[in-house]
Amino acid sequence: MYQVHERMQISRQIGEIKNKLNMEVNDEKVEQDIRNSILKLSKEIGMDTRFCGRLLNILLMESVRLQQNQQIGELHRQTHLGIFMKAKQLEAVGKKIIHMEIGEPDYPPPRTVKTALARAYDNRQYHYTETKGIPRLRQAIAVKVGNSITEEQVMVTLGGRFAVFSAFASLLKAGDEVISIEPAWPAYKECADFIGAKTNILKTTLEEKWDPDIKNLADMINSSTKMIAINYPNNPTGRILDDRTVEQIVSLAQDNDLYILSDEVYSDYAFNHFKSILGYNYDKSIMISSFSKGHAMTGFRVGYGVANKEIIGKMAKVQATALTCVPEPMQYCALAALEVNNSSIQNKKRMKKRLDLVSNRLRNMSLPFVEPDGAMYVYPKLKKGVGNDIAVVERLLDLGVALAPGSGFGESYREFIRISACQPTYLLEKGLDVLELAIS
Amino acid sequence: MYQVHERMQISRQIGEIKNKLNMEVNDEKVEQDIRNSILKLSKEIGMDTRFCGRLLNILLMESVRLQQNQQIGELHRQTHLGIFMKAKQLEAVGKKIIHMEIGEPDYPPPRTVKTALARAYDNRQYHYTETKGIPRLRQAIAVKVGNSITEEQVMVTLGGRFAVFSAFASLLKAGDEVISIEPAWPAYKECADFIGAKTNILKTTLEEKWDPDIKNLADMINSSTKMIAINYPNNPTGRILDDRTVEQIVSLAQDNDLYILSDEVYSDYAFNHFKSILGYNYDKSIMISSFSKGHAMTGFRVGYGVANKEIIGKMAKVQATALTCVPEPMQYCALAALEVNNSSIQNKKRMKKRLDLVSNRLRNMSLPFVEPDGAMYVYPKLKKGVGNDIAVVERLLDLGVALAPGSGFGESYREFIRISACQPTYLLEKGLDVLELAIS
Numbered sequence: 001m002y003q004v005h006e007r008m009q010i011s012r013q014i015g016e017i018k019n020k021l022n023m024e025v026n027d028e029k030v031e032q033d034i035r036n037s038i039l040k041l042s043k044e045i046g047m048d049t050r051f052c053g054r055l056l057n058i059l060l061m062e063s064v065r066l067q068q069n070q071q072i073g074e075l076h077r078q079t080h081l082g083i084f085m086k087a088k089q090l091e092a093v094g095k096k097i098i099h100m101e102i103g104e105p106d107y108p109p110p111r112t113v114k115t116a117l118a119r120a121y122d123n124r125q126y127h128y129t130e131t132k133g134i135p136r137l138r139q140a141i142a143v144k145v146g147n148s149i150t151e152e153q154v155m156v157t158l159g160g161r162f163a164v165f166s167a168f169a170s171l172l173k174a175g176d177e178v179i180s181i182e183p184a185w186p187a188y189k190e191c192a193d194f195i196g197a198k199t200n201i202l203k204t205t206l207e208e209k210w211d212p213d214i215k216n217l218a219d220m221i222n223s224s225t226k227m228i229a230i231n232y233p234n235n236p237t238g239r240i241l242d243d244r245t246v247e248q249i250v251s252l253a254q255d256n257d258l259y260i261l262s263d264e265v266y267s268d269y270a271f272n273h274f275k276s277i278l279g280y281n282y283d284k285s286i287m288i289s290s291f292s293k294g295h296a297m298t299g300f301r302v303g304y305g306v307a308n309k310e311i312i313g314k315m316a317k318v319q320a321t322a323l324t325c326v327p328e329p330m331q332y333c334a335l336a337a338l339e340v341n342n343s344s345i346q347n348k349k350r351m352k353k354r355l356d357l358v359s360n361r362l363r364n365m366s367l368p369f370v371e372p373d374g375a376m377y378v379y380p381k382l383k384k385g386v387g388n389d390i391a392v393v394e395r396l397l398d399l400g401v402a403l404a405p406g407s408g409f410g411e412s413y414r415e416f417i418r419i420s421a422c423q424p425t426y427l428l429e430k431g432l433d434v435l436e437l438a439i440s
Numbered sequence: 441m442y443q444v445h446e447r448m449q450i451s452r453q454i455g456e457i458k459n460k461l462n463m464e465v466n467d468e469k470v471e472q473d474i475r476n477s478i479l480k481l482s483k484e485i486g487m488d489t490r491f492c493g494r495l496l497n498i499l500l501m502e503s504v505r506l507q508q509n510q511q512i513g514e515l516h517r518q519t520h521l522g523i524f525m526k527a528k529q530l531e532a533v534g535k536k537i538i539h540m541e542i543g544e545p546d547y548p549p550p551r552t553v554k555t556a557l558a559r560a561y562d563n564r565q566y567h568y569t570e571t572k573g574i575p576r577l578r579q580a581i582a583v584k585v586g587n588s589i590t591e592e593q594v595m596v597t598l599g600g601r602f603a604v605f606s607a608f609a610s611l612l613k614a615g616d617e618v619i620s621i622e623p624a625w626p627a628y629k630e631c632a633d634f635i636g637a638k639t640n641i642l643k644t645t646l647e648e649k650w651d652p653d654i655k656n657l658a659d660m661i662n663s664s665t666k667m668i669a670i671n672y673p674n675n676p677t678g679r680i681l682d683d684r685t686v687e688q689i690v691s692l693a694q695d696n697d698l699y700i701l702s703d704e705v706y707s708d709y710a711f712n713h714f715k716s717i718l719g720y721n722y723d724k725s726i727m728i729s730s731f732s733k734g735h736a737m738t739g740f741r742v743g744y745g746v747a748n749k750e751i752i753g754k755m756a757k758v759q760a761t762a763l764t765c766v767p768e769p770m771q772y773c774a775l776a777a778l779e780v781n782n783s784s785i786q787n788k789k790r791m792k793k794r795l796d797l798v799s800n801r802l803r804n805m806s807l808p809f810v811e812p813d814g815a816m817y818v819y820p821k822l823k824k825g826v827g828n829d830i831a832v833v834e835r836l837l838d839l840g841v842a843l844a845p846g847s848g849f850g851e852s853y854r855e856f857i858r859i860s861a862c863q864p865t866y867l868l869e870k871g872l873d874v875l876e877l878a879i880s
Contacts, residue, residue, distance in 0.1 A: 058498075081760075084568075085570075088570075102568070104567060104568055108561070108564070108566075109561075109566065113561065114561035114562070117557050117558065117560050117561055117769065118557065118558040118561075120557050121548070121549075121553065121554035121557055121558075122554070124548070125739070126548075126549065126737065126738070126739035126740055127544060127738055127739040128524075128542070128544055128738050128739060129739070130525075130528075158598060158762075158763040159763055159764055161762065161763055161764050162762055162763045165761065165762045165763070169634070174614060174636070187761075190760075190761045191761060191762075194609070194758070194761050194762075196614070297566065298566070298567055298568050299565070299566035299567040299568060299569070299765075299767060299768035299769065300566055300767050300768075300769065301763065301764065301765070301766070301767040318634070320521075320630075321605065321627075321630045321631060321634050322598075322601065322602055322605045322631075322634075322762065323598040323599055323601055323602045323605070323741065323763070324599055324601050324741065325739075325741070326741070327739060327740050327741040327767055327770050328739035328740075329557065329739065329740065329769070329770070329773075330767050330769070330770070333769075
């Protein structure tokens with residue numbers, strides 16, 4: 001107890017010094033050194049190294065928290081959702097906004113969904129269901145994802161987000177570490193923060209076409225690392241990794257006994273070759289997808305996780321604890337969406353056209369970006385001198401165009417913005433006109 | 441680190457000894473002594489006592505976990521949900537089951553809900569909403585609950601369960617303690633376990649009409665205690681506390697700066713005087729309710745939490761992290777249910793009649809119970825010699841009647857069963873005939 005106390009006191013003092021010198025609170029190198037010596041010690045005295053690693057991380061995070069308290073104010077991380085809320089407020093007082101910030105398709109769900117909604121009451125489809133979802137929907141999802149997946153390997157979740165949440169919450173403990181490849185959807189870090197797990201960030205760059213450096217990835221893995229989270233087609237860059245790179249990630253995971261969480265919610269919008277993590281036959285992988293994007297069903301909140309039976313069982317326990325089950329009428333809507341063969345194919349064609357439009361316009365503006373292989377976004381770099389992402393996004397919002405700041409997907413992307421193509425082409429053109437005038 | 445290691449080794453040895461002696465792993469008295477001396481020490485050296493208390497609980501829980509690993513097999517806690525799943529499996533192979541185990545009304549939601557479902561597609565009510573829920577629904581809920589509650593104090597949640605989950609997850613940390621009054625819905629303990637908080641149980645007895653002993657409650661509070669969870673009308677006993685007793689609980693909470701989580705999902709089924717926690721003007725209270733029971737809308741998964749703006753903000757952050765928002769079509773269904781003035785009043789009359797029927801039959805069987813003041817259940821004590829709750833429930837399931845074992849609501853209630861009145865009277869009669877034959 002005295003030792004813990006001393007650590008905390010030293011933390012506060014270090015916080016004060018770092019604050020004066022304007023240094024970042026985290027220091028990966030020092031942490032790694034401490035970790036190595038602690039783990040060596042715990043091995044020597046025959047203690048459970050995993051428990052020691054976690055205890056160490058809990059102490060380190062408490063120490064970071066204390067140091068941050070010294071820093072005046074809080075670094076505010078503005079995300080696409082924050083801008084969406086601001087835009088909604090402006091609309092409420094009568095302002096017209098073009099929504100190019102949010103990843104929500106403007107076109108409707110398949111017509112079969114309308115019928116499913118209309119029939120749910122008379123069919124009495126409004127009861128508690130199995131936590132994992134109704135068997136017919138799980139069977140239909142198993143067929144859709146292929147790769148010899150069976151119904152027992154599928155869980156229907158409250159949106160793709162709860163699939164991520166339940167995977168993190170059931171597979172990681174406070175003090176464990178997860179590697180996230182940035183730029184990334186903020187949900188991974190939010191879920192890790194929620195359970196007290198630590199997110200280690202592997203940065204990728206526009207210059208390297210958003211490809212992760214596998215050597216760096218290997219160096220980041222330590223005995224507390226439990227999971228790698230990947231997301232391809234990527235939000236926000238639109239990048240799809242080639243199979244060789246994914247193989248290398250799988251091989252690293254295998255060697256170090258790590259989970260791979262593969263968020264594939266944009267797989268219906270893959271314009272180039274894309275192979276699901278399920279195609280790599282890695283037992284500790286969790287594939288996550290959703291009806292939100294491909295079937296334009298965001299507000300129905302139906303997603304799913306696919307993994308081995310044991311992992312699905314753990315994720316189901318979290319869903320049972322937090323919310324019992326996904327609303328039954330929504331599950332029947334998802335089932336109805338799967339009955340239409342070509343709905344997501346039409347959506348994909350439409351999205352490709354729009355992204356081509358956005359790409360062409362950005363090329364004309366001479367903004368650097370990597371042409372998206374998939375998903376619903378373009379992630380260009382701003383020119384020097386126009387201000388950082390937040391400044392640009394706020395200026396555009398005043399002009400009636402909502403965009404997502406690049407730093408919402410990782411703190412080091414303050415020169416980027418994310419443009420969502422979830423609007424009809426005439427609105428996209430209009431929004432891009434405003435952008436061009438404002439930042440060229 | 442050496443000290444932690446020693447603790448863990450001693451834990452294992454103690455586990456082995458306790459196992460040989462058939463003792464319980466927990467020992468409240470010893471824990472309390474350790475806690476007091478640690479907290480005294482942490483005060484002396486000027487350390488944050490809350491952090492020390494939590495760290496202590498994390499170590500104690502790890503120690504309990506290690507000791508339990510020594511005990512062969514795991515104490516299986518059979519709940520009403522487990523029996524429900526078993527019953528469903530039996531039905532799948534053709535067996536007829538009378539469902540008197542699950543708290544799910546058999547009558548339909550209001551007809552207005554059918555219209556809301558049918559219109560949702562054309563009204564384009566299928567998008568992301570504010571995390572706290574659509575303003576119109578929050579306003580309507582604020583009006584329903586009264587007590588000068590405003591829209592900002594209301595959050596729409598994924599069922600009452602997620603309201604409980606988000607309150608626990610946002611207000612408690614690992615190592616904090618929550619007091620639960622048993623018998624109780626297992627969700628409170630499940631949510632506490634999920635976040636690594638400790639549940640301290642205040643037992644109540646049939647003999648004392650399920651009234652909590654306020655003196656005992658006061659004695660249970662220590663510096664790690666952060667919340668008292670109450671649930672009236674109670675599941676499973678049907679009891680409603682008198683205002684004086686609730687006042688005493690509020691006063692204890694006030695003196696010790698504790699949250700009160702008041703689960704009032706059965707308030708639409710209060711047959712005697714019931715005053716919501718909102719009527720006590722206690723700033724740290726969280727009232728939880730749902731459309732599941734009063735409006736017979738279990739499968740729509742719409743609940744809500746009511747608290748001060750700051751607490752609602754914290755709960756909303758958990759909902760945003762875990763699932764973004766409640767499905768929009770379901771929120772419009774809940775709104776439609778509130779438009780019907782007398783739907784829940786009719787349901788209440790119907791439920792009262794059924795509970796009277798069950799009570800009369802149990803009296804004829806000479807089973808002791810307290811007549812329910814509200815909710816949807818009767819919780820009688822079994823006669824000696826018929827076997828424990830699990831044995832009786834399994835025997836009845838073989839005979840085609842599903843009941844909930846009493847111990848699902850607390851380990852010390854192995855002589856009780858819970859009878860749910862969520863079936864038409866002719867089926868209740870039939871089920872009770874079988875029960876009478878089997879255990880009289």
